Amino acid sequence: MPYIVPIDTPTLGDRSYLVHDGRVAFVVDPQRDIDRILGVAASEGVRITHIFETHIHNDYVTGGYALAAATGAAYHVNADDPVTFDRVPVRDGDVITVGDTMRVRALATPGHTFTHLAYALETGNEQVAVFSGGSLLYGSVGRPDLLGPGHTHALVRHQYASARRLAAELPDQAGVYPTHGFGSFCSATQSDATTATIGSEKLINPALTHDEQAFVDELLAGLDAWPAYYAHMAATNTAGPAAPDLSPPERADAGQLRKRIAAGEWVVDLRNRVAFTAGHLAGTLNFGLDGSFATYLGWLIPWGTPLTLLGETPDQIAQAQRELVRIGIDRPAAHATGTPHQWAGGEDLATIPRATFADLALIRHHRHVTVLDVRRNLEWGSAHIDGALHIPLHDLPGRLADVPGGEVWVHCAAGYRASIAASLLAAHGHHVVAVDDDFDQAHASGLLALAAN
Structure with missing residues (x-):
């Protein structure tokens, strides 16, 4: 049986995979910093001979082109992708033999993108796994809206059909190995699962348990904003990004x-x-x-x-x-x-007060403060603090003028985004307090107004 080694990138919510037979290996959806993948291959004692891209990624820069250059591996990319570099074009139904026992079959699975491919791994007479990229995820599917609103309604229906194709053509015991879905904004919804099979997904995945219209309605209703840098990723990936320079930058005093x-x-x-x-x-x-x-x-x-x-x-x-x-x-x-102190060169340091939701509830009894909620739209729509100003964090740099003068208490769901927002506001002269607390405590402090909008 082949060995499947996940290579996690938890800060982006993604996974790459190195798959080998003890001698040769293939890699699926490698991240940009290919030294990690080369290190895994070395520790496993195998040689990388093939690389497969499930799609032109929207959420990160691929390491596929650089990894192929470093290893001499064949780089398999959908024949219909408009890349500007040499690759081995692959199409639906193509079967690539890796080593003596592994066969990789390409399956057209549009939905996350129009040219998305999944790769079924076969050994002997058994279909053991599918590398589903951004098609079938754990309890979900990849987002269909990343190519723009003009394509979303077509892609969401393609996504439904693609998930069902995988479920129909692969046996229940086949493992499912997605690229996205571990916190990635490329995932339509999130799951806590870390492993799955086709059979387990048939029981819980909305694409496999709902009728098409119910699936479409539920998925589209759950979509929220995605990171602005995604707009740059596809163009970079179609150009064949080189290996990164990770040497230290210039030092500043x-x-x-x-x-x-x-x-x-x-x-x-x-x-x-x-x-x-x-x-x-x-x-x-x-x-x-x-x-x-x-x-x-x-x-x-x-x-x-x-x-x-x-x-x-x-x-x-x-x-x-x-x-x-x-x-x-x-x-x-x-x-x-x-x-x-060293960075400030002897000048006084700036500080930002930290507080809890209980502190906010108390202070509102004594004086007026602006409460700024920087969570995303779906979070706000679920529940928010009565009288709060809502500006999602990703909109804040362009809407600083919308934040009133005076004392501003800024919060998110747990504190991380609030600190980013507080630093932005403070850098632009606002008197700001960062609420570093779990949003559940806002309810316990009697601050919430259930939102109907």
Whole structure:
């Protein structure tokens, strides 16, 4: 039996796969930082001979082209994808033999994109797995709206038919190995499952348990905003992205950091929100490495803005760079390590008060404050604080003028996004308090108004 080794990228909610027979291997949907994949292959003692892309990805920069260049592997991409590089074109029904015992069969599964392929793995007379990419996920499917609203209604019906094709053509015991669905915004909904088979999906997946119209209605109603950087991914991937440069960027001293902030560049503090609010270089923005760092930074930063990274250690800078190259932010302008006192060059540090929802309930009895909710639309629609101003975090950079003067208490669902928002507001002169608390406590504090809109 083949060995299937998942290679997780939890910060983007994605998985790549290395599959081998003990001697040779193929890779499905490799991420940009291919050193991880080469490391897994080396530890397994196998040689990568084939690479398969299920689709031209919208949520990350592929490592397929670079991995093929590094290994000499055959790079299989849908023949109908308009790529500008040499690849092995593959179509529905094609069967590729890998090693002596593994056969990979391409299955057209449009829905996430029009040219999406899944790959069924066969050995002997058994179909053992399907690498379903963004088609059949755990308890869900990939989003059908990433190519724009003009295609959504066609793609959602393709997605339904594709999921049913996989369920009809593969045996119940075949394992399901999706690329998305582990927190990725490419997933229509989220599941806590970490493994599945065709048989288990037949019991729970709406694409396999609902009639077509019910599936379409439910899926479309559950879609919310997706990260702005997605708009750049397909163009990058069709051009054949090279391996990333992960060497440290230029070092910046305190004077250079101040100049970069004054010039409107982004200087990003990678520390967690507790450390940031306690003391930071004024004008810096907080995107902590302890959360969905690359997703939110890539979503909010005006594309092409020079970026400087601040971390306590070189390892933090290296981790941030690795995450950023996965979404096409390749070379930070500069970096600095150490402490905020060093970054400030002796100047006073800025601080942001932290509070709980209980604190907010108490303070509203004594004075007026603006409550800013930066959660997404579906979160707001489920429940929100009475009288709150709603500006989703991804809209905030363009709507800073909509935030009133005076004291602003900003919250999200757990604190991570609130700290990002608070740093943005503080950098633009607002008097801000960051609510660092679980949104369930807003209900316990009597703050919620159930929303009907």
